[in-house]
Amino acid sequence: MSQFWMAFGFGLVTASVLAIAAVGLSLQFGITNYINFAYGDFMALGAYTAYVFNAEIFHLNIWIAMIFGSVIMGVFAVLINQFLLSPFARRFNKSFYVLIVTFGLSLVMLNLVYSIWGANNRTYSMKLEIYKHIGPFLLNKYQIIVMIISIAIMLGVHLMLKTTRLGKSMRAMSDNTTLAMTSGIDTRRITTVTWFLSGMLAGLAGTVLGITESQITPASGELFLFVIFAAVIVGGVGSIYGAMAGAVLIGLATEISAAYINPAYKLDVAFVFLIFTLLFRPNGLFARPGKA
């Protein structure tokens, strides 16, 4: 039984990372209505940017480096949207084109990371922390901080969506862009802000993934991508709260299964969940009408 609870604890950590990533992807999808296939590489680039601040120049504390990394990724995402994705989305009314462009962007970004930092694993410079028993769980300090960060972000996103003008505009746009535009919402500005948030969360998720797995590789984001997709589809594409719930479900499922099957396949469990969701509830557990 203790093995189960230990796995449950690891599951909560994975769920925390996954939730940050899934919310970032979902926010952007809700507004622009196309999937960003380069999202995993946004994560990797964010992780490496934080690595630069943490281990190559300035030698900042990892948490401060993480904030720098995610803000830079936010700006990067805005630029990518401004000069690449949004022109394609405006020009072609079929989603094929912009999807292929994001797919190509993923190839370019992955190889950019490879050519700058090489294929070797990197580790953040941070103090080693021993694992301690906390209740039935076995966690270290960094994992607990990651969980707290994740909960804080979820609360922040929730408050933003429900109480601020920006959040309300975002929800309106994701329901019906044309209607939002005619109601006087500056859709371009909202799109830009959303890309900033999405890029920031991607950078943050990439860095905390590197912290919890205690290494970063150029392909780590890309390999994590289908787990994010699983969380997003299980939760219902475009639904922010669905993405949070999906992240918790998939995070727990992958880690708990690792206690019973060969851990090499633990991420593939996410795909099994995805397939079952598609078979029995194709719109996801928390589907919004008209989005599937």
Next chain:
Amino acid sequence: MAQFWFYVFTLVFFLFDYFILAMGLNIQYGETGILNFAYIGFVAIGAYVTGAVSLPNSVGTAQQYIFGFNLPFPFSLLAGGVAAMLLAVVVAAITLRRLRTDYLAMVLISLSLVLYDVINNYVRLFNGADGLYNVPQPMAGVLHLTSNAFVVFFACVTGVISLIMWAGMSRITRSPLGRTFRAIRDDPDVASALGKGVFRYQLTSMLIGSFYAGIGGGLIIQFGGSFNPTAWLPGETFVVFAVIIVGGVGNNVGLLMGALLVETLLIHLPAFLPDIPGHAGLIEYIDAMVIGIMLMVMLWFRPQGIIPERVRHFALPAGELLNRDGHSVEAPPETMNNAASTLSASETHEGDRA
């Protein structure tokens, strides 16, 4: 000198092989509008199965794999094609019926990553991360070919196979089946309103495309004698997309052109360049970035590709209908004309309209 021809015919082989792969993806994406981001997975299954059935039984060898039937050449290749089709049936049954284009793409890219993960980790299937090797070179023993002569011989065999498959593909794209595919690509709702079972046609298209993927993959393992997970990283799918988009979506001649430009000139030629000292693999990374950027530039400035899809006109001149003998008759019923113009409108490719 022999070395030089070895390189040239290696390039020729990859040109024809990627022509086959491009035709397979083109019928799925270019003709039917299925954004198959898992395409390289089907290629890999074709390669692995071709290799595993042509190898002898794995007991007593250093490798682990299933099958091991020692099948001779054309049959092993066909087995690879059929295996890829079987995968397509399973995938299509789960995903095609209910999903919008972009969800489908999400699920397929996930499938590609999971397939990669499982084959890499489950050693008993296709020898895991080491992949299959020592796959017998087809007919090299019978014809007493040296390894250089084999490259020339097999490049020509691949050329012949690709021509046969080209002929088959041209028949399909010109047939009513091909027209229905294009109608579904341009607007699935209109196609289904005209009584076409969209799912059935998409499934057919997936099957045809996967067969081509399997054959193309099988040829790769027969040519090189080995195949392992580094040969089919998920990004490889993008290369095939680049081939068809650069060459011209929906145009088989364009695909050959795309295969020449992207696969031969951009991927395999730089592989012969010497490495930059101290930066192992840098050329490869820059190469991949160049392909990605080139594709975006191409999509923006010439989305129809180098050789665009022919715009096909099937509508009769306004107010005319043909009678049974092929002569035009009077009296144009309004509805007939509308249906005809819908079909002809559906023949215009998206890129031309934009």
